[in-house]
Amino acid sequence: MVRSFGGEKRQISMFDNLALAFQNSGTKLGVLKSANESLTRVVVYVSLMALYILGGSKVSAGKLSVGTMASFIGYTFTLTFAVQGAVNTLGDLRGTFASIERINSILSAKDIDDSLAYGLAKELQDSNGVHGNGTVNKLYMSALKSSSSCSNLAWSGDIHLEEVHFSYPMRSDVEILNGLDLTIECGKITALVGPSGAGKSTVVQLLARYYEPTHGRVTVAGEDIRVFDKREWSRVVSLVNQDPVLFSVSVGENIAYGLPDDVVSKDEIIKAAKAANAHEFIVSLPQGYDTLVGERGSLLSGGQRQRIAIARALLKDSPILILDEATSALDTTSERLVQEALNHLMKGRTSLVIAHRLSTVQNAHRIAVCSDGKIAELGTHAELVAIGGRYASLVATQRLAFE
Numbered sequence: 001m002v003r004s005f006g007g008e009k010r011q012i013s014m015f016d017n018l019a020l021a022f023q024n025s026g027t028k029l030g031v032l033k034s035a036n037e038s039l040t041r042v043v044v045y046v047s048l049m050a051l052y053i054l055g056g057s058k059v060s061a062g063k064l065s066v067g068t069m070a071s072f073i074g075y076t077f078t079l080t081f082a083v084q085g086a087v088n089t090l091g092d093l094r095g096t097f098a099s100i101e102r103i104n105s106i107l108s109a110k111d112i113d114d115s116l117a118y119g120l121a122k123e124l125q126d127s128n129g130v131h132g133n134g135t136v137n138k139l140y141m142s143a144l145k146s147s148s149s150c151s152n153l154a155w156s157g158d159i160h161l162e163e164v165h166f167s168y169p170m171r172s173d174v175e176i177l178n179g180l181d182l183t184i185e186c187g188k189i190t191a192l193v194g195p196s197g198a199g200k201s202t203v204v205q206l207l208a209r210y211y212e213p214t215h216g217r218v219t220v221a222g223e224d225i226r227v228f229d230k231r232e233w234s235r236v237v238s239l240v241n242q243d244p245v246l247f248s249v250s251v252g253e254n255i256a257y258g259l260p261d262d263v264v265s266k267d268e269i270i271k272a273a274k275a276a277n278a279h280e281f282i283v284s285l286p287q288g289y290d291t292l293v294g295e296r297g298s299l300l301s302g303g304q305r306q307r308i309a310i311a312r313a314l315l316k317d318s319p320i321l322i323l324d325e326a327t328s329a330l331d332t333t334s335e336r337l338v339q340e341a342l343n344h345l346m347k348g349r350t351s352l353v354i355a356h357r358l359s360t361v362q363n364a365h366r367i368a369v370c371s372d373g374k375i376a377e378l379g380t381h382a383e384l385v386a387i388g389g390r391y392a393s394l395v396a397t398q399r400l401a402f403e
């Protein structure tokens with residue numbers, strides 16, 4: 001991005017300024033430290049010299065014993081080292097206070113996510129075999145449903161977003177969803193369409209529980225999803241989005257990510273990759289399934305990353321599937337192939353599909369049009385076209401663009 005704007009000089013000068021400020025502060029600290037060190041040494045040597053001259057003359061005059069003078073020399077050393085130590089400690093304390101201030105500013109800027117915090121505490125307890133050490137909110141823990149009920153309800157019940165209001169924590173004054181009501185029917189495909197910025201991806205973030213609604217609730221089979229541990233919930237939801245994040249491990253490990261090694265065999269990984277139309281390009285990579293994909297998958301193209309994410313979702317085999325522009329980085333031929341894999345993947349699962357290209361969602365069981373943080377229209381493709389409202393005009397615009 002910097003290169004595309006010819007901004008190298010500006011970035012380099014910003015970096016230079018930061019480096020210079022750091023260098024200046026380091027030099028200042030060095031000068032102060034060495035001044036302190038030199039001063040203490042000068043004081044020690046001057047004191048010792050004074051002690052030797054004054055004490056020596058007194059000892060030779062017989063007014064002072066050698067033992068007393070030796071004790072004074074010892075005291076001088078002790079006192080100087082103590083003063084030097086105290087000055088150094090004061091310097092370190094300043095650094096510590098600055099760090100504490102920084103840590104506090106980070107901690108106080110974020111509300112603690114209770115469900116995640118308790119979920120982690122529970123896991124720690126389980127792995128240590130410790131129970132009830134008093135740090136875990138027992139009321140919260142006892143309110144959580146078991147993992148099997150989470151999975152059972154997700155396989156059998158509708159998802160309902162009930163009067164959901166939501167603002168992002170960083171922009172709490174702007175309401176993104178204002179009373180959104182939507183049922184995502186169990187085992188069926190619901191598509192969410194609408195103009196850019198309407199709040200479609202925000203709905204996805206709430207379903208994945210990256211955020212919780214400000215008001216209203218999300219339920220599955222009538223049960224508020226907050227009664228499930230976040231980690232349990234993440235097991236029943238698969239998400240493939242526009243820019244899937246891959247981890248800096250091999251292709252195979254990325255496909256099996258999050259699943260226990262003893263559960264996933266290499267054959268299953270290959271099967272999932274074939275179904276996602278990814279096998280061919282993976283075997284053409286230098287080390288096949290063992291090829292490292294680089295930081296965030298940077299060594300692969302956008303379309304290849306999406307196909308790996310689809311294979312990952314296939315292998316995860318969860319009841320709820322969210323596809324947020326899952327095929328947007330594919331060319332038309334690959335999209336058709338991957339769409340077939342996705343159709344196969346969506347069968348029997350509660351699926352929410354977001355796509356700008358309406359041709360990819362016209363076969364959905366229901367299409368919801370999101371506008372200004374609410375559902376403005378709901379129905380099948382044919383019903384919505386017949387109404388002649390927002391959806392119909394979106395279809396007409398895309399048809400015109402195509403022609």
Ligand SMILES: Nc1ncnc2c1ncn2[C@@H]1O[C@H](COP(=O)(O)OP(=O)(O)OP(=O)(O)O)[C@@H](O)[C@H]1O
Nearest residue numbers: 168170171176194195196197198199200201202203
């Ligand atoms: N993390 C965030 N913090 C603050 N505001 C955000 C955040 N993410 C999105 N928004 C805002 O929320 C609004 C809805 O964004 P969202 O991504 O849900 O829209 P969308 O319908 O998915 O758009 P698109 O089709 O372009 O992906 C936008 O106005 C956006 O600026």
